[in-house]
Structures are given as C-alpha cells and as structure tokens.
Amino acid sequence: MNKTSLIDELKKECEVCQDCELGKTRTNIVFSSGDENTAKAILIGEAPGANEDLTGTPFVGKAGKFLDKLLEEVGISREKDLYIINTVKCRPPKNRVPAKAEKDACRNFLIRQIEIINPKLLIFCGNTALKSFVSNKGSFSSVRGNLLEVILNEKAYKGIAIYHPSYLMQYATKEQIEMTKDDLSQIKSIIEE
Numbered sequence: 001m002n003k004t005s006l007i008d009e010l011k012k013e014c015e016v017c018q019d020c021e022l023g024k025t026r027t028n029i030v031f032s033s034g035d036e037n038t039a040k041a042i043l044i045g046e047a048p049g050a051n052e053d054l055t056g057t058p059f060v061g062k063a064g065k066f067l068d069k070l071l072e073e074v075g076i077s078r079e080k081d082l083y084i085i086n087t088v089k090c091r092p093p094k095n096r097v098p099a100k101a102e103k104d105a106c107r108n109f110l111i112r113q114i115e116i117i118n119p120k121l122l123i124f125c126g127n128t129a130l131k132s133f134v135s136n137k138g139s140f141s142s143v144r145g146n147l148l149e150v151i152l153n154e155k156a157y158k159g160i161a162i163y164h165p166s167y168l169m170q171y172a173t174k175e176q177i178e179m180t181k182d183d184l185s186q187i188k189s190i191i192e193e
C-alpha cells in the first residue's frame with residue numbers, strides 16, 4: 001500500500017475512535033495537515049483548539065497564522081515540507097492541557113502516522129509535545145533548539161523542540177522570537193540535507 005492509502009485507512013479509524021473521553025465532546029477529529037508524500041518533517045503541537053475542532057485542521061487559528069508567518073520568513077513550506085499533528089486528535093474542553101491518559105490513548109495513532117511518513121525530523125512544538133516524547137532532559141528552555149534522538153518502536157528519529165506559537169504570541173521576548181527563527185533555520189537545513 002502507498003503512503004496515501006495507509007494514511008486514509010488510519011484516518012478512518014480515528015474518525016470513529018472513542019478510546020478516551022475527548023471523543024465524546026469533539027466536533028471533528030483533527031487528524032493532520034500537509035502532504036504525506038512530500039513532508040520531510042512532522043511538527044507535533046499540543047491539542048486542537050476551537051477553530052481546529054470546527055474545521056478539522058490543525059493550527060488554523062491565531063497561533064497557526066503566527067506559525068505560518070515564521071515559516072514563511074525562513075522559507076519552510078507548511079504545505080510541502082511539514083506534516084502537522086497534535087498529541088491528541090480531539091479538542092480538550094475549554095482548551096485545557098490534554099491529560100496523560102488521553103495522550104496515551106491517542107499515542108498509537110501518532111506513532112503509526114510517524115512510521116508511515118518516516119520523516120527526517122520530529123519537531124516538538126511546545127512543552128506538552130516535547131514531554132510526550134522526551135523525558136528527563138531538563139527544562140524546556142534548556143532543551144529547545146538542541147538536536148535530540150527519539151526512539152519509537154526501536155527506530156531512531158532526530159528531534160528538536162521549538163517554542164509553541166501561542167506562547168510566542170502572548171509572552172515571548174524579542175530574543176525568544178529570534179531564537180525560534182534560528183531554530184527554524186536549523187530545521188530548514190536538516191530537512192534540505
């Protein structure tokens with residue numbers, strides 16, 4: 001089976017999934033955005049918000065637009081280079097952080113997506129995504145921007161953490177915005193290797 005058929009099959013499973021409480025309150029599952037055949041990196045965010053729940057597409061609200069602007073500045077194509085997912089596929093009520101049990105329930109879908117895409121790089125967008133895949137590496141600010149090794153089902157992937165655009169929009173210093181552009185430039189170099 002080709003990548004598109006495998007992804008379509010997985011999406012159908014997710015659309016009827018009720019493996020955690022979030023399935024009861026979602027409008028749509030938020031499966032992914034990007035082209036599985038051209039994506040070189042998978043960007044993993046935290047969880048769908050209200051706009052994402054309504055549209056079924058990740059990173060379409062204000063934070064998504066902010067991310068788009070940063071990607072454009074460094075020359076990464078969101079549509080062609082990135083495949084975007086979240087730690088859970090259904091919106092947590094009131095935009096709370098997803099619970100461990102919810103992330104654990106959804107993890108199998110994420111790992112199967114990662115295995116199908118087989119990216120050069122995993123990008124952990126924010127602390128929730130980072131901690132879901134990498135533990136005991138220190139604080140987010142000390143880990144961000146470093147090249148990491150992540151083992152999933154005995155396969156090693158390169159990984160890197162970047163600040164979440166919601167955080168950057170609300171709290172970041174100019175220095176943190178510049179750091180994020182540097183991180184994205186590093187990401188561009190890796191995916192173009």
Ligand code: SF4
Binds near residue numbers: 020102
């Ligand atoms: S968040 Fe994931 S595990 Fe939970 S219901 Fe949605 S698709 Fe299923």
